[in-house]
Amino acid sequence: MPGIEEDLLRDLLLEEVIDLRSNPGYESITQRVKDVKLLRSKVRGTLTSDGLDLSTDWIPSRTLSVVEKVEGDELGSTALEDRGPSIGIGETSGGYSVKIPVSSLDGSLTLILGKKGSGKSHLAKLMVNGLADNGAYVLAFDINNEYIGLVRNKDGSPSRLARKIVLLEPGTTLKFDLRYMGKGVISSVFRNALGLPSVSLRELIRIWNYLEGYGHLSFSSLGDYITRWRTNEMIREALLSRYYTLASTGMIMDSDDGGFSFEDTVAELKEGGIMVVLLAGISPVARRIVVEAMLSKLLELLHSRSIPPMFILAEEAHMYIRETYWEDLVTRMRHYGAFTIFVTNQPDALEDLIYRQADNFFLFSYTNKKDIDLISRLSATDAETLEGVIPTLRRGSCLVIGKATNWLPVVVNVKDTEFESLGRTRLFFQGIRLKSNNQ
Ligand SMILES: Nc1ncnc2c1ncn2[C@@H]1O[C@H](COP(=O)(O)OP(=O)(O)OP(=O)(O)O)[C@@H](O)[C@H]1O
Numbered sequence: 001m002p003g004i005e006e007d008l009l010r011d012l013l014l015e016e017v018i019d020l021r022s023n024p025g026y027e028s029i030t031q032r033v034k035d036v037k038l039l040r041s042k043v044r045g046t047l048t049s050d051g052l053d054l055s056t057d058w059i060p061s062r063t064l065s066v067v068e069k070v071e072g073d074e075l076g077s078t079a080l081e082d083r084g085p086s087i088g089i090g091e092t093s094g095g096y097s098v099k100i101p102v103s104s105l106d107g108s109l110t111l112i113l114g115k116k117g118s119g120k121s122h123l124a125k126l127m128v129n130g131l132a133d134n135g136a137y138v139l140a141f142d143i144n145n146e147y148i149g150l151v152r153n154k155d156g157s158p159s160r161l162a163r164k165i166v167l168l169e170p171g172t173t174l175k176f177d178l179r180y181m182g183k184g185v186i187s188s189v190f191r192n193a194l195g196l197p198s199v200s201l202r203e204l205i206r207i208w209n210y211l212e213g214y215g216h217l218s219f220s221s222l223g224d225y226i227t228r229w230r231t232n233e234m235i236r237e238a239l240l241s242r243y244y245t246l247a248s249t250g251m252i253m254d255s256d257d258g259g260f261s262f263e264d265t266v267a268e269l270k271e272g273g274i275m276v277v278l279l280a281g282i283s284p285v286a287r288r289i290v291v292e293a294m295l296s297k298l299l300e301l302l303h304s305r306s307i308p309p310m311f312i313l314a315e316e317a318h319m320y321i322r323e324t325y326w327e328d329l330v331t332r333m334r335h336y337g338a339f340t341i342f343v344t345n346q347p348d349a350l351e352d353l354i355y356r357q358a359d360n361f362f363l364f365s366y367t368n369k370k371d372i373d374l375i376s377r378l379s380a381t382d383a384e385t386l387e388g389v390i391p392t393l394r395r396g397s398c399l400v401i402g403k404a405t406n407w408l409p410v411v412v413n414v415k416d417t418e419f420e421s422l423g424r425t426r427l428f429f430q431g432i433r434l435k436s437n438n439q
């Protein structure tokens with residue numbers, strides 16, 4: 001608006017003009033006019049002596065107001081402090097230390113988005129570490145086996161939280177007892193992870209009920225009876241092929257003790273902890289089996305209130321969580337006490353629903369306009385803020401918005417960790433350079 005611009009310029013130059021009388025210097029005035037910058041800003045709320053009020057319905061005086069920057073400390077002390085136990089994740093560019101209250105993650109859906117190598121996993125590690133430190137339970141699906149680093153410090157000594165971390169490697173430290181998993185979970189595995197059609201599934205349940213009735217239920221007898229069961233040849237084939245796939249993963253066992261149990265693990269980790277499920281190095285079908293078995297058992301136990309609420313950290317979840325679970329995770333499972341943190345570098349891998357339900361966004365750098373457009377369209381934040389800020393973020397800096405910051409957009413330089421953060425991509429040429437350096 002030309003009127004306002006003129007007004008602003010007049011005010012800006014007034015001081016200079018007065019000086020001019022004693023010290024003529026027209027160049028400086030014209031220079032300032034040429035250099036004038038227009039700073040577009042957005043009204044986010046009102047800071048009063050009572051704190052921050054986000055519902056602003058008035059506009060300050062145009063002539064009498066003074067425009068100045070609110071420093072991180074002042075904003076932080078009124079808008080971000082005193083919200084109970086929290087997790088320190090870094091600082092603002094002004095040096096103000098940013099802490100995320102654990103209450104803002106509790107009961108929430110949190111998204112960590114950013115392009116490759118922007119620092120997402122690094123922040124996710126700080127977050128789960130902080131949650132466990134505060135006594136919460138975390139189930140982390142680790143697609144790159146990089147959360148192993150949480151157990152040791154950079155100098156190799158055991159980390160402070162090492163005893164709170166349980167590493168679960170499918171087939172060795174993670175095996176499921178058939179009877180502990182139960183009919184419901186095993187059926188979900190056959191149906192959802194192994195793609196068993198429903199006609200065959202009904203037959204499987206009949207065999208299960210028969211074996212259970214006779215007290216013969218075991219993984220090996222299940223295999224025997226599928227072979228012997230009087231049924232249509234196609235159904236038998238369908239059942240047998242799935243059974244052998246399941247058997248080949250070595251994840252199902254027959255034993256009353258020794259298999260993985262959420263209840264026992266939670267009892268072991270009295271003051272909270274992280275269960276890291278190592279998914280690298282196993283086949284995609286084995287991955288789907290592990291995730292299906294764990295999530296459906298978890299849901300069953302949360303539903304019957306046999307275990308405390310749990311945070312689920314899922315990196316690149318579209319690679320192993322079946323689509324129908326997403327909706328479940330963000331709606332139904334949330335009411336039972338499963339709170340998800342999704343981490344991904346592909347914003348279009350998440351459904352619109354996930355964005356709409358999200359309570360916290362941690363947005364790292366994206367340079368691709370398509371990705372930025374998608375995020376700003378789907379998240380609750382105003383598009384201008386995201387479009388303006390996201391491309392300017394350096395590696396290790398993110399824009400936080402959501403319950404964690406009272407819905408104020410805050411740019412945080414994420415701090416380094418004491419523990420080994422192990423996210424480095426293995427490079428081909430780096431190895432070669434190192435070799436030649438040694439020579
Ligand atoms: N705030 C930080 N301070 C120090 N190092 C960092 C920080 N953020 C990231 N890094 C380092 O940068 C590298 C890449 O970070 P990270 O693994 O978190 O990226 P990412 O976004 O998860 O990437 P990808 O999409 O490939 O999984 C890692 O070696 C990590 O330790």
Ligand SMILES: [Mg+2]
Pocket residue numbers: 120121122423
């Ligand atoms: Mg990562």
